[in-house]
């Protein structure tokens with residue numbers, strides 16, 4: 622099972638430094654939403670705000686968006702800081718945390734940074750990456766403080782149904798632990814988005830942001846939903862990090878939230894188009910195995926022959942990037958993002974197809990007669 626000793630996040634370093642390509646299928650979010658399309662007036666912006674723990678207009682909108690009381694919302698710098706605050710507020714050094722595998726690597730690196738002892742339960746490709754509550758129940762111990770999953774699942778895009786979430790809540794309750802659900806990709810269900818799992822009971826903590834589904838990453842508009850006492854603990858931990866958010870970003874986030882339907886409509890249309898392109902691509906391949914998620918921005922196929930390292934080298938020639946499965950500790954897989962510009966995504970998938978063809982040829986030549 623994965624175990625890391627290095628500091629920082631290998632995946633984020635890859636995403637920042639090595640995933641950049643003309644045809645970028647490595648990114649897991651929807652392409653940037655242009656500032657010019659939001660009704661922003663310069664006179665409406667200001668450098669400094671006055672609120673101590675959360676900018677009230679933003680707090681109100683986040684509470685409304687999620688259908689929760691104000692005191693249950695902790696604004697954070699993206700889902701990244703939201704996750705960090707949620708984990709730092711609940712986990713002590715030496716506590717055990719049970720995490721899905723594969724998962725978003727940064728969750729594990731942050732937990733290890735906080736001194737947690739990380740154990741895993743499997744989300745198997747052959748089961749459509751479903752969460753198996755029975756396995757979680759077998760693996761939980763009296764030392765387990767937190768169960769952690771992503772929903773939609775990163776890297777596979779699989780949706781975890783409410784019944785499974787409730788089962789996890791029951792298991793956590795019996796073990797006196799909590800369930801942290803990173804729902805940043807659940808936003809990509811738009812008008813079909815279920816209520817945040819925070820509503821399923823007091824064991825649930827939820828994190829999310831406007832980053833992935835809306836193309837608004839630069840606002841760093843993230844949040845945690847937590848019971849009031851825990852939420853307050855997170856605000857106080859945040860005082861050791863960013864203290865306050867950048868106020869212009871808070872003001873822009875309020876405008877974005879007031880226009881979220883419009884932003885969502887553009888994302889939904891883009892993903893519908895790209896999903897059709899992806900389906901045509903998948904139908905043309907017999908050299909990969911995959912679970913085709915119904916929603917979201919990513920898919921996580923498995924190569925039947927050859928290695929993802931070889932594929933990656935071939936892709937570089939075609940100026941195309943994907944996210945290697947090694948960052949998710951499943952090296953035979955690779956993650957393909959479909960949140961980019963439709964023309965770029967189409968061209969990127971064509972190039973991925975060419976690289977897969979070349980890989981197949983190479984392995985046909987080297988196969989024993």
Ligand SMILES: Cc1ncc(COP(=O)(O)O)c(C=O)c1O
Nearest residue numbers: 699700701725771775805830832
């Ligand atoms: C599951 C998951 N959570 C959080 C993040 C980071 O989100 P943000 O940009 O809102 O900090 C990512 C980014 O890839 C992610 O995949």
